[in-house]
Amino acid sequence: MAAKVISTPLLSEHKINVHFPVQQVVNHQGQLVDPVYESAINEELAQTFYRQLVRMRTLDRKAKSLQRQGRLGTYPPFEGQEAAQVGSALALEADDWMFPTYRDHAASITFGKSYGILSSWNGRVEGNLPPAGKKILPPSVPIATQLPLAAGAAMAAKFKGSSEAVIAYFGDGATSEGDFHEGLNFASVYQAPVVFFNQNNGYAISLPIHKQMNSETIVQKAVAYDIPGVRLDGNDIFAVYFQTKKALERARNGGGPTLIEAITWRYGAHTTADDPSKYRDQQESEERREYDPVTRLEHFIKRNGYGDDAWMDSVQIEASEEIEEAVKEMESMPPPDINDMYDFIFAAPTWTIAEHKQQYLKHLQEEE
Amino acid sequence: MAAKVISTPLLSEHKINVHFPVQQVVNHQGQLVDPVYESAINEELAQTFYRQLVRMRTLDRKAKSLQRQGRLGTYPPFEGQEAAQVGSALALEADDWMFPTYRDHAASITFGKSYGILSSWNGRVEGNLPPAGKKILPPSVPIATQLPLAAGAAMAAKFKGSSEAVIAYFGDGATSEGDFHEGLNFASVYQAPVVFFNQNNGYAISLPIHKQMNSETIVQKAVAYDIPGVRLDGNDIFAVYFQTKKALERARNGGGPTLIEAITWRYGAHTTADDPSKYRDQQESEERREYDPVTRLEHFIKRNGYGDDAWMDSVQIEASEEIEEAVKEMESMPPPDINDMYDFIFAAPTWTIAEHKQQYLKHLQEEE
Amino acid sequence: MLTTVKSRQLTFIQAITDGMRTMLKERKEVVILGEDVGRNGGVFRATDGLQEEFGEKRVFDTPLSESGLMGASIGMALNGLLPIAEIQFLGFIYPAYEQIMTHATRMRYRSKGVFTVPLVIRAPYGAGVRAPEIHSDSAEALFTHMPGIKVVCPSTPYDAKGLLIAAVEDPDPVLFLEPLHSYRSIRGDVPEEKYTVEIGKGQRVQEGEDVTLIAWGAMMPVVLKAAAEAAKAGIACDVIDLRTLYPLDKDIIAESVQKTGRCVIVHEAHATGGLSNDILSIINDTSFLYMRAPIERVTGADVHVPFWALEEHYLPTPSRVKAAIRKVVHF
Amino acid sequence: MLTTVKSRQLTFIQAITDGMRTMLKERKEVVILGEDVGRNGGVFRATDGLQEEFGEKRVFDTPLSESGLMGASIGMALNGLLPIAEIQFLGFIYPAYEQIMTHATRMRYRSKGVFTVPLVIRAPYGAGVRAPEIHSDSAEALFTHMPGIKVVCPSTPYDAKGLLIAAVEDPDPVLFLEPLHSYRSIRGDVPEEKYTVEIGKGQRVQEGEDVTLIAWGAMMPVVLKAAAEAAKAGIACDVIDLRTLYPLDKDIIAESVQKTGRCVIVHEAHATGGLSNDILSIINDTSFLYMRAPIERVTGADVHVPFWALEEHYLPTPSRVKAAIRKVVHF
Numbered sequence A, B: 001m002a003a004k005v006i007s008t009p010l011l012s013e014h015k016i017n018v019h020f021p022v023q024q025v026v027n028h029q030g031q032l033v034d035p036v037y038e039s040a041i042n043e044e045l046a047q048t049f050y051r052q053l054v055r056m057r058t059l060d061r062k063a064k065s066l067q068r069q070g071r072l073g074t075y076p077p078f079e080g081q082e083a084a085q086v087g088s089a090l091a092l093e094a095d096d097w098m099f100p101t102y103r104d105h106a107a108s109i110t111f112g113k114s115y116g117i118l119s120s121w122n123g124r125v126e127g128n129l130p131p132a133g134k135k136i137l138p139p140s141v142p143i144a145t146q147l148p149l150a151a152g153a154a155m156a157a158k159f160k161g162s163s164e165a166v167i168a169y170f171g172d173g174a175t176s177e178g179d180f181h182e183g184l185n186f187a188s189v190y191q192a193p194v195v196f197f198n199q200n201n202g203y204a205i206s207l208p209i210h211k212q213m214n215s216e217t218i219v220q221k222a223v224a225y226d227i228p229g230v231r232l233d234g235n236d237i238f239a240v241y242f243q244t245k246k247a248l249e250r251a252r253n254g255g256g257p258t259l260i261e262a263i264t265w266r267y268g269a270h271t272t273a274d275d276p277s278k279y280r281d282q283q284e285s286e287e288r289r290e291y292d293p294v295t296r297l298e299h300f301i302k303r304n305g306y307g308d309d310a311w312m313d314s315v316q317i318e319a320s321e322e323i324e325e326a327v328k329e330m331e332s333m334p335p336p337d338i339n340d341m342y343d344f345i346f347a348a349p350t351w352t353i354a355e356h357k358q359q360y361l362k363h364l365q366e367e368e
Numbered sequence C, D: 001m002l003t004t005v006k007s008r009q010l011t012f013i014q015a016i017t018d019g020m021r022t023m024l025k026e027r028k029e030v031v032i033l034g035e036d037v038g039r040n041g042g043v044f045r046a047t048d049g050l051q052e053e054f055g056e057k058r059v060f061d062t063p064l065s066e067s068g069l070m071g072a073s074i075g076m077a078l079n080g081l082l083p084i085a086e087i088q089f090l091g092f093i094y095p096a097y098e099q100i101m102t103h104a105t106r107m108r109y110r111s112k113g114v115f116t117v118p119l120v121i122r123a124p125y126g127a128g129v130r131a132p133e134i135h136s137d138s139a140e141a142l143f144t145h146m147p148g149i150k151v152v153c154p155s156t157p158y159d160a161k162g163l164l165i166a167a168v169e170d171p172d173p174v175l176f177l178e179p180l181h182s183y184r185s186i187r188g189d190v191p192e193e194k195y196t197v198e199i200g201k202g203q204r205v206q207e208g209e210d211v212t213l214i215a216w217g218a219m220m221p222v223v224l225k226a227a228a229e230a231a232k233a234g235i236a237c238d239v240i241d242l243r244t245l246y247p248l249d250k251d252i253i254a255e256s257v258q259k260t261g262r263c264v265i266v267h268e269a270h271a272t273g274g275l276s277n278d279i280l281s282i283i284n285d286t287s288f289l290y291m292r293a294p295i296e297r298v299t300g301a302d303v304h305v306p307f308w309a310l311e312e313h314y315l316p317t318p319s320r321v322k323a324a325i326r327k328v329v330h331f
């Protein structure tokens, strides 16, 4: 296997230019470019990937359309980032922990959450709940705060001697927060089994990455903690899957944390409340579809005879039906329960909460 | 000049081992080891260094003795770190800004503060005040919080087009705080004229550096921000002085921030309230005197005929007298003014503060 | 001689923009910084057009880093600038809490006035716009309790501009809270010229003899609606808009409750530790013998602002305020 | 049958150590972490000997990183452990405020109880030991105001051990405040066995008919001294040690002031936004008609705890409390 690390000449007297090459297994034309993984790839894997990518893209587009119709609140789309999320989530073991953000519904669903996750954008806390026993945390809204949590969950896994590993998602913008630093430092000091999976989609709301940081890459920040860093093509689901698996295995085997930078792109707005044309050329953004994760996999599948147009159509139809069904289910949820507001602050309500609840329920009654 | 950066082989597949060699000009036996600086060194410079190092060591020892006698409160000694502080402070221009910590009295005094700084350890706010116009901030007590401040002051200097540069001091422990990260990121993004001067004295209270971080050096954290990093022998005042000057010049010339790691040692306790033998072998600590910054300069001065024992004695006597005088002055300070407690919260007191003040002063009167 | 003051109808948020524009013109040391405040003009568009007008040097984006943003702003203020730092939502100020509490608020006292921090922190606050969690917090009490920072919260476009300018001119840190619910729902006359509204002074917005109603920011429309309905029932409310949350306007509170003997206080924040209790203590200290009924507080419960499907049940409503008015009147 | 409870005289801090030791033995999920808590046994020696006794896996040092410490502790709590995290001084909790406010306190509500955070945060607080700035803050109100965390503050060795054990057994986050001034100055009988003091319950420590005195933590000795002097002047004080700061013990407060009709509240924290105002609101809500005088508050001023040469002028003293007692009695 080729050496993965190349040092390029120094930039200035006291500056070290580190170079982490971009890992890629399948290029944007669907060609296998890293033969190391040839034997690990087969029809089943490719089809599994494809089904899930299509589901996720369909879901995301459906969510945007529901939002436009006023059937969903403000929503943060992830179109373009499907491979990064699906590939990394499929690399997990059933018992692992996931700490996602608001944009990581594809990862969360792939790892086991229901499509009901969308209801959180209708202000329903129910959207946060994982299936029983599944360790998928509610999406983290305050940026980067989930990273120390993930380090801690991984420290506990190590403490218990369990084989659990942890994955934490975060964006390029999140790297500027102190919690990114403190989380990675903790994980590295205790050699905790956690993979810090960065989706570098080029923007934090309106801020392009070159204004977010002075460093050219995110992965080079791994040097600060002396942990392995992997930079990869985040639109190549194979690179994502194999590299994440490797990092998770290393974590499980006592090799400590890894920082993965998955280079990807969001085609659309930050959220449906955002107008990206205010801060970037949306035409250029659309041109990036040449590197699209779903199209790329289609090319690969066709090239290898793992599926034809008819099969792909059937996958799409299945996904669409599945999602229509899920939306129906979401829209027939019972109305929210006012009690929820009071009953989950503490295991048992304090007297102030009990009083507020009682007063308010009484007021509602009297109002009628 | 020799290349300062050497890349050693990779440690693991995805790990880059960066190597920043330790800069040294004069070794611990007082021998010049980097001929590049030969022409820049002369008797005057060596004597200036020596006078200030002796003053500072004398001051520190005096402070410890005052503390033992109950004439000073808890005090954080800096013995062992004199060269790092004095050398870097002497590299500043008069108009520059300094953001010191509680342990950086040698730097603060060298840059212009009076010995009265000690009174802050008697709980006197007056110890925080610099001479008029001198931009020496009160020592920062909450760890690492001064680093974003320093970045901001440097951003303002750039904004104003002034030639001010900024130096910020911090310890090895401070690198774990989020504010270290956010401060360096800000400075690097805006290419602000600031030097982040780290004194790696091996410990943060009881925590040795290898438990503080997984990285072997502090300087490698510069890679995360793609800024120059310099690792140097912090007990070699020449290395400290020349490298800090160079970094400050780079900053002033638009070259942005630099991270300097000065490797040094505190011989004594974290503060006089601390018992270092609880967490380390103090005998070993004493053995480090072989690398002592003051002794080293004595060797150098003698080697070069810049001074003899008699001259050194005279320097010591002068320093001791100066400091005895300063202590007398400190001990004849007028008692603290109760009004100070109320009058500097806002430019003009709010009514709640005015009321609290009036009530309390009245109460004091009535009590008599 | 007759002087005419030119003014125009602006939304609440336009008045804020106008205040910033006024000060960017007036003082070359004013800089505006924060996440997405530059090219994007802020997520709510409060800084819309300002970077174009004043350049990237005066109005600029920062990395996603609230502690860095706050620390750098303090550093800039120390070195002669007058920064206006935007926190995208008040609920995201927590990572900057350390910088505010240990430096912005303490630099003057620890240097006996040698170093000062003339800084304005702008932050939208409050619920009611269907935002995700953390985006709807009303955390003013975390700042009014700690010394060294003033807190203001306008409810009208006029006050928004005037208080913002006063905040920029104040030599100490000021937290400028913006009721995001009012950004576009409230309009009003705003003079084109520069003017200030004094920090520390509330305003009586409706005169009445029976009950004192005290509120601020996004609760003012709620309170005024309740007052109007009470009027129909023959109850005349004395309505106070506090405008400044620290220092509170003690005199206007005392004067009003000494007249009415009855008081209802309304805020979005949680009951325990909320500012209503500070108002209670002012009334206790100044007007004990005047009070004819216990004071009623209509506030958020001691629970997190819920996910937005339930937020209407968290927020005080005119109906809840009316019930409280009835209660103090019929005590 | 006679059961004898073995107990011994311990200092306040020894009682805390004893509480931790008890729980380290009782529950294998208990871990202790923080800056210098391991080999050094804590800067105040609260964890002295615990690493030796229970090993580095159970009791360990963390990097100098309060947000990391808090975040990691929350993560550990999510994954089945029972962490006791030490913040070296309460004034250094500010960098961890974000983690506490957005995760420790909200994980249960945002997951409808699926994920919970059984976490204890220990922090010494308060002034009076000649510490540098920031080391002497009394910031309890920043935590009692925000939902999702309980706050306790014992004043005796017995309560310290009992409340600490209750905190560890509580399924939600508890901030355990330690009056550092009392660490070595207060001693008392502490049973060897495991026991708990109920969170949310205050205690009447002296019975009296004339004035209610309410305090907690390091202010208890101050208040008791004032009460003793008042007794000489013929004034009988009903002295309440709150012990828990959220949720406050409403019943004990109401019962006492309904008996005395007069009340003095004492705390170190700043007056504005201090807990005294929460107590005022309880009295307003429960006992309006019983009060015969305005309530007096003896608190820290609205200023930073000054550099220590002046701290005695910041802290409430028996003399100030006595003056307040006189005032409410002679109203």
Ligand SMILES: Cc1ncc(C[n+]2csc(CCOP(=O)(O)OP(=O)(O)O)c2C)c(N)n1
Residues within 6 Å of the ligand: A103, A141, A142, A143, A170, A171, A172, A173, A174, A175, A201, A203, A204, A205, A270, C035, C064, C066, C088, C092, C095
């Ligand atoms: C602490 C905090 N500050 C600000 C915000 C507002 N905010 C929401 S998303 C976002 C940008 C995040 O960018 P990035 O980390 O790159 O993730 P992406 O949205 O691109 O997935 C910001 C500033 C927040 N949620 N939390």
Ligand SMILES: Cc1ncc(C[n+]2csc(CCOP(=O)(O)OP(=O)(O)O)c2C)c(N)n1
Residues within 6 Å of the ligand: B103, B141, B142, B143, B170, B171, B172, B173, B174, B175, B201, B203, B204, B205, B270, D035, D064, D066, D088, D092, D095
């Ligand atoms: C935010 C914060 N947390 C904790 C402390 C307590 N504390 C004071 S000094 C210190 C260790 C600092 O170590 P280092 O940065 O290496 O500096 P040194 O003391 O060695 O000069 C700690 C933990 C503090 N002052 N501020």
Ligand SMILES: [Mg+2]
Residues within 6 Å of the ligand: A171, A172, A173, A199, A200, A201, A202, A203, A204, A205
């Ligand atoms: Mg992004």
Ligand SMILES: [Mg+2]
Residues within 6 Å of the ligand: B171, B172, B173, B199, B200, B201, B202, B203, B204, B205
């Ligand atoms: Mg150190």
